[in-house]
Amino acid sequence: MSDTTPARAWRVVLEKIEADLLSGALGPGDRMPPERELAATLGVGRSSVREALRVLEVMGLIRTATGSGPTAGAIVTATPHGGLAQLLRLQVAAHGFPIPDVYETRLLLEEWAVAHLADLEGADLAEARATLVAMDAPELSIEDFLALDSQFHVRLVEASGNVVVSATMAGLRETIESYIRAGAERVPDWTATGARLRHEHAEILRAIERGESDAARGLVRAHITGYYADAGLPAPTAH
Structure with missing residues (x-):
């Protein structure tokens, strides 16, 4: 079974984002890449990206806002x-x-x-x-x-x-x-x-x-x- 099957794909996203946070590539106040970009970069479906973002939000690492404009999307709010x-x-x-x-x-x-x-x-x-x-x-x-x-x-x-x-x-x-x-x-x-x-x-x-x-x-x-x-x-x- 491939690591990028639906059951595994959201973890690929989660691990990538956590790695960026730990390395300093992302930090508090930074905006996350759009769902479409993350999905394309990591080769997973957008539903997997959304699931990973939901987990990160529950963990208190990001805040998400719906709609469009400068306040929309996911913002990093805390470190790991x-x-x-x-x-x-x-x-x-x-x-x-x-x-x-x-x-x-x-x-x-x-x-x-x-x-x-x-x-x-x-x-x-x-x-x-x-x-x-x-x-x-x-x-x-x-x-x-x-x-x-x-x-x-x-x-x-x-x-x-x-x-x-x-x-x-x-x-x-x-x-x-x-x-x-x-x-x-x-x-x-x-x-x-x-x-x-x-x-x-x-x-x-x-x-x-x-x-x-x-x-x-x-x-x-x-x-x-x-x-x-x-x-x-x-x-x-x-x-």
């Missing part, structure tokens, strides 16, 4: 980073992810990120540090504290500079926040737990700044697993 995050959010909204799977993914992403940051020369931790300052504000509600907690972890991952890891973390952020909030209701002493979490955040930053990658990895694992235990959240089954 944003599209991957949006795709994960759509997956969560449609099907959800088991908490143990999200938990295990967090450990994979964050342990790698903090170890990588510790190995970098002059890692930019300003935004993560600013988030910790905000978490020290007096009379902060539990909900606001947890939103900042989530932001701290996202900022750390973003500081690593790996756009795929950052996009994955961003795509999981809402589901992480939802179970963290639900778990907070089961924490017996929130004042003590909040103080401990702030201390652990600061220790993670210090380990990164000292270039201690193994220590940073161990601290972030203990930090995440400790909250899961306090909140009674299901951990992954041991393999």
Whole structure:
């Protein structure tokens, strides 16, 4: 069976457009080639082009407008980073992810990120540090504290500079926040737990700044697993 059969043709279009986005040939604000041109260039039907554009729009990579004139057609609105995050959010909204799977993914992403940051020369931790300052504000509600907690972890991952890891973390952020909030209701002493979490955040930053990658990895694992235990959240089954 040929790769350009109808069942496969829209993927040919999708892969071509994604490659152009990743290479920089297309970027935010650029107009996509017309459907007719894409179909002719790639040797596929216009229906396959439309299907590929629909997928890209759902992913948040492009915006399409009908009609004619300068505002018609498909416009690139985001990079693949944003599209991957949006795709994960759509997956969560449609099907959800088991908490143990999200938990295990967090450990994979964050342990790698903090170890990588510790190995970098002059890692930019300003935004993560600013988030910790905000978490020290007096009379902060539990909900606001947890939103900042989530932001701290996202900022750390973003500081690593790996756009795929950052996009994955961003795509999981809402589901992480939802179970963290639900778990907070089961924490017996929130004042003590909040103080401990702030201390652990600061220790993670210090380990990164000292270039201690193994220590940073161990601290972030203990930090995440400790909250899961306090909140009674299901951990992954041991393999």
